Amino acid sequence: MHRVAIVGGGFGGLLAAKGLARAPVQVTLADRRNFHLFQPLLYQVATGGLSPGEIASPLRHILSGARNTSVWLAEVTDIDVDARKLILDGRELPYDTLILAAGSRNYYFGKPWQDAAPGLKSIEDATGIRSRILRAFEAAEMEADPEKRRAWLTFVLIGGGPTGVELAGALGEIANDTLRHDFRSIDPAESQILLLEGSDRILSGFPPDLSEAAERQLIRLGVRTRTKALATDIDSTGVTIQVDGAEQRIPAHTVLWAAGVQASPLGAILKARAGATLDRSGRVMVEPDLSVAGHPEILVIGDMAHFDQDGKPLPGVAPVAMQQGSYAAKLIKKRLRGDAIQPFHYFNKGNLATIGRRAAVADFGVVRFSGGLAWLTWLFVHLMYLVGFQNRILVLIKWVFDYVTRNRGARLITK
């Protein structure tokens, strides 16, 4: 039977596996983690609104009904392209078709800022950031010196894309609402939350009027946005930024990174073994059918793939990965039947970015809106795509509770 190996259980890999569940193929999905993570809600774990278990589902459980599918908890260390074999932790997995969907990781442009400014890609990142934010308020409560206290109560988000905006908005709510009655020496509302963006506007993937709307909504949540601001140095005491050529130091103990990602290092392996071409972010340049040039049996999807459409590469977002995963499954089934397939084409259903309580922006091409309606749309869409019926119910209940009480129950400092 035709053997399909899928690397990565994110949106792309999972949709590919689901698409092949009833096909006459033998599927093995390999992932380093035993769960699918619903990344779009990860910032809510980082800010104490949700628990890890509510946005993650065991891959084995999701795929337990696909009797042709095995799940391997293992990490790919090499690809033997000629022999068509994956090497995973010293074990070999032969394939006839390979789907690479290993996603992306934080990227610091070669700077050693990883510890001083953690990014948000994994469950551990999220619980680590959660602890860091909560510890900063605890440290401020214990600090008598006003200047030191101010550094503890300054939060800097680097990168004005959707993740930076979401984190900034959530921090604004934590400081102004959630923690309002929790401290005796400090007033959390005195926190400074700064969102730094290198280009001339935040949410640059949206039309300019929505960027402006997002900035206005952030101001209402107590977040200050600074555009054309580049971080030139980050350490545990603060950030140095360059604005209009002048350098400025911001003392802050909590700096979070949302400024850049890089494709999985599997791209580099593919370059070495199959002569694949990579772009500057390490993404693999793919053919119109998502395959690697000269290797029709290797498909690359999701954040790992560079696919040009309308003159620019598709963004690294969940809907792209999902449509590419489904396409990869369809391609394999058509090939087995000897049918031809149209090139991949991404259908953009619209873009949403949330900011906070009744604050979001929505771009559906001709229709654009912001505020409460955009926020409700965002809530609805994310609930619908969340994997697992139980998780949907639990998250819905938490959101209703937290909306009414302005609380965030999962405010745990863990190791």
Add this chain to the structure above:
Amino acid sequence: MHRVAIVGGGFGGLLAAKGLARAPVQVTLADRRNFHLFQPLLYQVATGGLSPGEIASPLRHILSGARNTSVWLAEVTDIDVDARKLILDGRELPYDTLILAAGSRNYYFGKPWQDAAPGLKSIEDATGIRSRILRAFEAAEMEADPEKRRAWLTFVLIGGGPTGVELAGALGEIANDTLRHDFRSIDPAESQILLLEGSDRILSGFPPDLSEAAERQLIRLGVRTRTKALATDIDSTGVTIQVDGAEQRIPAHTVLWAAGVQASPLGAILKARAGATLDRSGRVMVEPDLSVAGHPEILVIGDMAHFDQDGKPLPGVAPVAMQQGSYAAKLIKKRLRGDAIQPFHYFNKGNLATIGRRAAVADFGVVRFSGGLAWLTWLFVHLMYLVGFQNRILVLIKWVFDYVTRNRGARLITK
């Protein structure tokens, strides 16, 4: 104003703080962690049924309405009994009355078994045990050698008290129900789950007929109980036990410890600084009013205290700690008014231990029962005492879901 320092935000410390919320005193509650943990449900986190956030609540949030109460995230390093000051991470906290409620920790009788056989006291313990259990099934799925596979599928619980019984029952359900369709090479139902107990029956705090009932219910869940079995050696490959003088080796990669606890090391500090007497488990011998002999201003409550009633020490369970916490608050208020107080007396409302699906034992003195009714009673009591209305709703929904689907959604292997 009279200053009260409370060390520990478990059941005892929290009830003391709540009891003093409206009293004319100034309260400081210090804890190493920023949350109250509902320990009786910790085993459900360790077995993937609940998430940490659902059984923990931020101490600041619980006590935000008590305007006379400050919360310190700090660890006590010393007590200056003469000057009436706590030393916390180098910072001083003066007190007029001190309440020590720092609980207990795992105790291995001086053996180096901590890594090979983790115990269940903290959130990190629970998520660590959860990862270990799930990893064992993953390793078995990848293992071709039947003997090695068997060692991965053997789970040994050491200690037949309530925690050992709960963990064993949950493991039985995981192996036989939860994971039934998840694997392709192994059948999780082939797992061996062994509950080892040193004395002649499990749940020795219950009447003998309920111990027997518990054992029968465990057998139905696939758990084998071995009494009079003492662990003499534990390492990462298995356990050596002694039964009737003969030694036997059980190859197993997953060994969990539920055989003994020891009081917080603050007891030893109190012995050195205030001449307190400790029992064999490190608990402080307390006077009839829970104070330390010669130091009426120092009260010790909960797992840290040795209080004799009806000729034997009270057990280290939540209801004892709660009643002692409330008593401590009452004592302080009466003293301030110059009133006398009766000695502490524990009112035992009954004992419950859960085993699994529709399986539990209940001992209300004259009334004793086991099975479905005991299980429902256990569910109801634990929901009622769980801290936080939101947590109650979420846990109830999870339980209903998991009862119907036999799933456990929080099966995450995390670092």
